[in-house]
Amino acid sequence: MVRIFENVDISSRNSFGIHQTAAKIIEFDCNDELSEIFRLHVAGEWMVMGGGNNIVFTKDIEQTIIHPRNCNIEVIAENSESVTIRVGAGLEWDELVEWAVERNLWGLENLSLIPGKVGAAPVQNIGAYGAEAKDCITNVEMYSPQTDNFITLAAEHCGFGYRESVFKHSLKGRVIITAVEFKLSKVENPKLNYGDICQEVEKRGGATLRNIREAICAIRRSKLPDPAQTGNAGSFFKNPIVERATAEALLAEYPNMPHYPAADPEKVKLAAGWLIDQCGLKGYTEGNVGVHSRQALVLINTTGDATGAEVMAFARKVQNTVLEKFGIEIDTEVNIL
Numbered sequence: 001m002v003r004i005f006e007n008v009d010i011s012s013r014n015s016f017g018i019h020q021t022a023a024k025i026i027e028f029d030c031n032d033e034l035s036e037i038f039r040l041h042v043a044g045e046w047m048v049m050g051g052g053n054n055i056v057f058t059k060d061i062e063q064t065i066i067h068p069r070n071c072n073i074e075v076i077a078e079n080s081e082s083v084t085i086r087v088g089a090g091l092e093w094d095e096l097v098e099w100a101v102e103r104n105l106w107g108l109e110n111l112s113l114i115p116g117k118v119g120a121a122p123v124q125n126i127g128a129y130g131a132e133a134k135d136c137i138t139n140v141e142m143y144s145p146q147t148d149n150f151i152t153l154a155a156e157h158c159g160f161g162y163r164e165s166v167f168k169h170s171l172k173g174r175v176i177i178t179a180v181e182f183k184l185s186k187v188e189n190p191k192l193n194y195g196d197i198c199q200e201v202e203k204r205g206g207a208t209l210r211n212i213r214e215a216i217c218a219i220r221r222s223k224l225p226d227p228a229q230t231g232n233a234g235s236f237f238k239n240p241i242v243e244r245a246t247a248e249a250l251l252a253e254y255p256n257m258p259h260y261p262a263a264d265p266e267k268v269k270l271a272a273g274w275l276i277d278q279c280g281l282k283g284y285t286e287g288n289v290g291v292h293s294r295q296a297l298v299l300i301n302t303t304g305d306a307t308g309a310e311v312m313a314f315a316r317k318v319q320n321t322v323l324e325k326f327g328i329e330i331d332t333e334v335n336i337l
Contacts, residue, residue: 002037003027010061014052015115017231017301018308022061025049029069029090031143031150031178037066038145046145047337048176050090050117054124054233055335058308066176068119073099076181084138084183089119089176093126096182101209105184107136109209110191112216115227115234119177123167124333125160129216130194134160136182140167142175151175162263163238163333195219223295231301232292236315237272237330244268250326254278272322272330273297279321289314312336 005025011017013025026037038046045063049055070088073096077084083105087096093116097108110131120126121133122140137155144151159166167177190207192198200215201207225232239260247259247268258271276282276296283293288306292298299315315332322330 001029002033002041004041010052010057013049014055014057014233015227015231016056016233016306016311017227017304018057018306018311020057020060020308022065023063025065025067027067027069031070034143034145034176034178035148038148042066042145045173047173048119050120051092051115053116053227054120054333055337056233056308056311057337058312059337061337068117068176068178070178071095081187082183082185084181086141086179086181087118089117089178089180091118092116093118093121097213100184101213104209105186106189106209107131107182107184109212110194110197110216112213113220118180122158122160122165122177122180124163125165127163128220129197130191132160134158136184137180138183139181140177141179141181142171142177144175146174150178162241162269224298225292225295225300230292231304231306232298233334235297235333236299237276237297237318238333239269239272240275240328240330241267241269242328246328250328270328275322275326275328275330276318279318279325281318281321286314286317291318308336 008022008025009019010022011019026041028034028037042064046066047063049065049067068090071091072088074086075083076086093114096118097112100108110129111126114126114128122137126133134155140153140158142151190212192201192207197215200219201211204211204215241262244266251257258274260269262269273296276291281291282296284291285302287310288301288303289310290300290302292300299311319330322328
């Protein structure tokens, strides 16, 4: 079923709670409806929006917003060691994680409680606690309005990196992700060597899938604000990846600085939240925007009245303060529209 809304206040459709107006929003339940949607209802520019969880709107949206609502999960292959599933782009991500944990399938549990839709997972290559979506993605299915065709792109061609993919670059604005295929393991494979996961899991009796999921949910709830209560877009900044020499120089001055291996052995990943905290900004507010008091990576809509312009001005202040103190540039993780 296709539903069309015009001149919509999208404050309830983005997790930061920013008041802007969308000229047109089109929701669809079935992938086969996309051809008709673009033939009859989309005259100019368009964009895809799922849960609106990783977006800061700075202006009204004139493009037609395409909103997937296809939520099916289909098993497409299975053997003694793994199950491969095709998941509709409109399903809530955490519903997929719960589905996998209920069936004792490994791979997604460390990504528990990440807000957003399944279709956004490959775009951002979402990640947390030592795991990323790319670890389990095998294929991404999409629709091309230009050619009126459905395309399947294998994971190795998706350009996955740290919060990166081709869907943020060469394919941005060209395709609509309709489904994602994941290969999940029947073999136990706990990843507990990140942060305080191991300690939290042991408190619950050991490394079962359920215990890992519950531990990560508890950690996230203790550190991160609920968007239903306080507007936010999750992690606002990426953890910077720097040259090893830069990291070593900083460690000489700040021996307790958190740091992690990067994909490139000549580089090191730093914790943006720690850098912001060391600048004295955790819990700092200015006008309608602030840094969350428990997780400095997260900017919040403190009053519910923040505008996108206010948010971005505040974000630039945070970036400049970190740059002045550490000589490190921290980039935004959110999409800015």
